[in-house]
Amino acid sequence: MLEPMMYIGGAYKHSQLIELVEDLGGYILQKNIMQSEVVLLMLVPINDLAMVEKKSKDLLGKLTRAPLTGSEIATVAPTLAYHHLPHLDCDVAEFLRKQGAKTNMVGLARGVGKRICQLTAFERDLINEHDVAVFILGNYEHCIIEKSKKLYEGIEIPIVVTGAPELKTEDVPNATAYVGSFGRILHHMRHSEELKTLDKLSEVIGKVLDDVRIGLAKDPPSVAPPRIKKEIEEQIPEIVDNLHPLPITLQMNGVRVKLPYKEYYEQMENIKFVEGVTLKEVARIMPSKMRDFILIKALPKSETGFVI
Amino acid sequence: MEQLETFIVESPDATGAKTTRSLIQDTIADLSLSRAIGRLKVFVDPVQPVFIFAALLRMGSPSIKLKDFAKVEMGALGKDEVRIEVDREIHVVKLLNKLWDKYGKENIEQPDRKIIVVKTDPLKDLDMLRDLVIEEPHQEVLDRLIDAIALRIIPEGFRVRKHELTNSYVLFIASEDTLKPEWLAKGKEILASLGSEENA
Numbered sequence: 165m166l167e168p169m170m171y172i173g174g175a176y177k178h179s180q181l182i183e184l185v186e187d188l189g190g191y192i193l194q195k196n197i198m199q200s201e202v203v204l205l206m207l208v209p210i211n212d213l214a215m216v217e218k219k220s221k222d223l224l225g226k227l228t229r230a231p232l233t234g235s236e237i238a239t240v241a242p243t244l245a246y247h248h249l250p251h252l253d254c255d256v257a258e259f260l261r262k263q264g265a266k267t268n269m270v271g272l273a274r275g276v277g278k279r280i281c282q283l284t285a286f287e288r289d290l291i292n293e294h295d296v297a298v299f300i301l302g303n304y305e306h307c308i309i310e311k312s313k314k315l316y317e318g319i320e321i322p323i324v325v326t327g328a329p330e331l332k333t334e335d336v337p338n339a340t341a342y343v344g345s346f347g348r349i350l351h352h353m354r355h356s357e358e359l360k361t362l363d364k365l366s367e368v369i370g371k372v373l374d375d376v377r378i379g380l381a382k383d384p385p386s387v388a389p390p391r392i393k394k395e396i397e398e399q400i401p402e403i404v405d406n407l408h409p410l411p412i413t414l415q416m417n418g419v420r421v422k423l424p425y426k427e428y429y430e431q432m433e434n435i436k437f438v439e440g441v442t443l444k445e446v447a448r449i450m451p452s453k454m455r456d457f458i459l460i461k462a463l464p465k466s467e468t469g470f471v472i
Numbered sequence: 473m474e475q476l477e478t479f480i481v482e483s484p485d486a487t488g489a490k491t492t493r494s495l496i497q498d499t500i501a502d503l504s505l506s507r508a509i510g511r512l513k514v515f516v517d518p519v520q521p522v523f524i525f526a527a528l529l530r531m532g533s534p535s536i537k538l539k540d541f542a543k544v545e546m547g548a549l550g551k552d553e554v555r556i557e558v559d560r561e562i563h564v565v566k567l568l569n570k571l572w573d574k575y576g577k578e579n580i581e582q583p584d585r586k587i588i589v590v591k592t593d594p595l596k597d598l599d600m601l602r603d604l605v606i607e608e609p610h611q612e613v614l615d616r617l618i619d620a621i622a623l624r625i626i627p628e629g630f631r632v633r634k635h636e637l638t639n640s641y642v643l644f645i646a647s648e649d650t651l652k653p654e655w656l657a658k659g660k661e662i663l664a665s666l667g668s669e670e671n672a
Contacts, residue, residue, distance in 0.1 A: 247628045277629025277648045278521070302627065303495075304488040304518035328491040347491035350498035350624070 165381070166190060166207035166388070168233035169216070170264055173225020175202045184219050188212045191390035193234055193414060194264075205233045205264045207390055231370035233264035234389070234414040238294040242281065242301070244271030247348060253300055255353045256326070259362045260298075260369065266413050268294065268454070278310040288318045290453040295416045296372055298324045298365075299339075303347040305329040312337045322372045326365065341368045376416050385417045385462030386446040387437070387472050392419050392460060395435050395443070400428070418447065418461035425451040425458045432458060439472040446472065476500075478511035478669060485518060492516060499624045503616045507532065511666045515658065522655045523630050525621055525644040526662045533609045536563065539602040546594045554601055556588040563606050564588075570606065610639075617642060641666075 171181060175197055182192050185206050194205040208216050220227040239257045241248040248271075257267040270291060274282040283291075291297050297319060301308050308327045316323050322340035328347025336342045345361045353362060393412045396419070397403055403411050408422035421432065429451075433444035443449065443460070446468055452459035465471050481496070483489035492514065500506050508529055515524040538544060541560045547553030558564055571580050571590060579591040590601070614637070621644050626633070630646035634656065637643075645651060645659045 243628060245628055246624050276627075277631070278518075279648050280629065280631075303491040304483075304485050304516075306485065306518040307521075307627075307629075329485070329487040347488075348495050348627075349491070350495045350502070 165210045166390075167210045167213055168230050168264065169206055169208050169213075169227055170230035170233065171202075171204040171206065171220055171225050171227050173202060173220065173223050175200050177223055178202045178204065178225070181216070181219050181223060181225070185216060188215065190216075191394065193390065193393075194410070205230060207234060230264040231373055232260060232366060234416070235264075235295040235373050236266045236268065236293075236413055236415045236420065237369065238268050238270050238291050238297045240270045240272065240275075240291060240297055240299045242272055242275030248300065251352055252346070252349045255362065256298065256300060256365065260366060263366045263370075265369075266410055275315065278307045281311055281315050283315055283317060283319075285318075286453065292318075292320055293420070293453055293459060294321060295376065296322050296324060296369055298326065298369070300346065301325060301327045303328040305331065309336060312339055322376065324365070324369055324372060341372055343368050373416070380417055383464040383466050384471055386465055386468040386470060387443075387462050389414050389417065389419050389462060391437075391472075392435075392443065392447065392462065395437060396421060396432070399435050400431055402428075417464075418459065420452055420454070421458040421460065422455075423458060424456045426456070429458060432460065437472055441472060476506065476509055476512055478513065478666065480512070481514045481516070483516040483518075485516075488516065488518065496625055499620045503620050505613070505616060505620055508613045508617060511669065513662050513666055515662060520655075521630070521648050522652075522658075523626055523644075523646045524655065524659045524662060525625065525642070525646075526659060526666055527642050528666050529617075529640055529642060531610055531613065531639050535605050535610060536607040537602070538567065538604040538606055541606075542567075544598060544602045546598065547589060552591060552593050554590045554592060554594050554598060556590065556601070558586045558588065561586065566606050570604065 181204065185192060185208055188209055190206055190208040192204060192206045196203045217227055237260055239253060241253045253269060257269050260267050270287065272287055273284060301311060308325065308329070308331070312325060316338045323338060324341045324343065325336055325339045326343045326346040328344065330344035331342050333339060333342045343365045353359065393414060396412055402423065406422055411422045413420040429449055432449050433442065435443040447460050447462045450459045450461070481489045481493040483492070496514065500509065508531065510528045510530045512527040541558065541563055543557040545555050547555045568580070571588070575590060575592060581589040583589065621642065626644060626646045629648050632649065632651055633644065633646040634651055635644045641663060643659050643663050645655055647655065
């Protein structure tokens with residue numbers, strides 16, 4: 165079992181920590197160096213966590229659990245109009261990104277209104293490619309409840325809903341979790357109460373993702389997504405020159421690779437692991453709904469019969 | 473932000489009313505409309521659904537003409553030109569843009585910071601130039617007001633709308649469904665109540 169962790173500390177000697185995590189069989193997912201400070205998002209084997217904690221203490225850094233690490237979250241707004249952007253939606257997306265998640269913003273074409281709202285098939289499929297969908301709704305209790313009855317049709321991933329009233333999750337139909345005190349806010353969220361609300365949102369999403377992890381652990385993927393990422397980085401050199409943000413985006417049970425599907429899917433299928441299997445034996449390689457990217461979903465153990 | 477005389481948001485949903493109030497405040501501040509709106513009353517019922525926005529306006533400054541801030545005279549003797557001597561430089565940019573559009577850049581000279589020479593027949597154009605409208609704060613405020621109400625405040629789903637816009641008041645009624653006569657009547661009523669408060 166790997167634990168998602170975030171390390172914030174000085175750039176000096178941080179490579180020692182990276183080496184330690186890699187030696188322990190963990191993965192470095194992201195490394196951001198900002199002047200003399202470094203932020204590392206990593207997956208650490210839970211049994212060896214004490215060693216990493218000791219090392220980070222020696223380096224005078226801060227090690228915290230970041231449950232959003234390694235997940236791809238869709239923040240969905242009813243439209244891309246001024247009603248929702250740039251504030252609130254961007255605030256939410258940015259805040260979750262700071263916590264280690266990769267967020268994609270989705271603006272629906274016909275998401276407005278409580279009676280007339282719709283989700284197109286393309287939007288539904290696109291949202292379903294993520295780990296969690298955060299629907300950012302408005303001010304009125306009645307509208308949120310009415311809208312929730314039909315807007316999330318066909319979405320199979322957990323749905324987190326935000327809005328102004330303080331509702332119980334069970335009052336909001338089809339939602340996995342509900343977070344109040346948001347609503348339609350037209351200013352940058354920077355007051356202490358608003359930041360607390362954002363904290364609460366990331367905590368709720370963290371819990372939802374932990375539940376997903378527990379569910380996955382019952383029938384684990386045949387290959388861990390960070391392992392796929394590492395092998396792609398080593399075997400497909402073009403990924404190094406890729407200018408997309410996070411060219412290989414981790415998900416709970418797969419990765420999104422930002423390379424054109426047609427040109428690269430054969431190379432992807434033939435990625436070799438030292439255990440002697442190729443990627444196509446342990447994962448499904450599909451075209452993604454997002455541009456012409458590649459979506460790789462690891463097969464569960466129950467299908468392949470082994471875990472590498 | 474200058475406080476509005478009246479600012480009421482009514483709704484059966486108390487939390488919704490509070491958030492709507494804050495979003496209207498944000499929008500008014502963003503578009504600096506606080507001086508243009510005197511009294512403001514909003515009624516929202518998400519169940520029906522209807523959104524009524526009524527406001528009394530205080531339209532301040534009239535439009536600014538060239539003669540208000542500049543001396544417009546005939547140019548040098550024997551030449552076809554008009555000489556404009558500007559007192560307040562704040563309007564010069566807009567004035568130049570208007571003149572360039574009208575006469576072309578080659579016909580405008582600016583020998584000094586405050587002096588502009590236009591190559592044109594002074595007998596024909598002098599009076600017209602004196603009355604040239606440089607700025608219409610009035611119209612700009614109305615544009616911003618419509619931007620605020622129609623594009624930012626009224627919930628997006630409320631696509632069926634009816635509005636009345638004059639120099640003294642604005643009334644917007646919006647809904648997701650066909651507008652009902654009683655909502656229109658309620659809108660009028662709210663507007664009338666705002667007006668009567670003013671008399672009191």
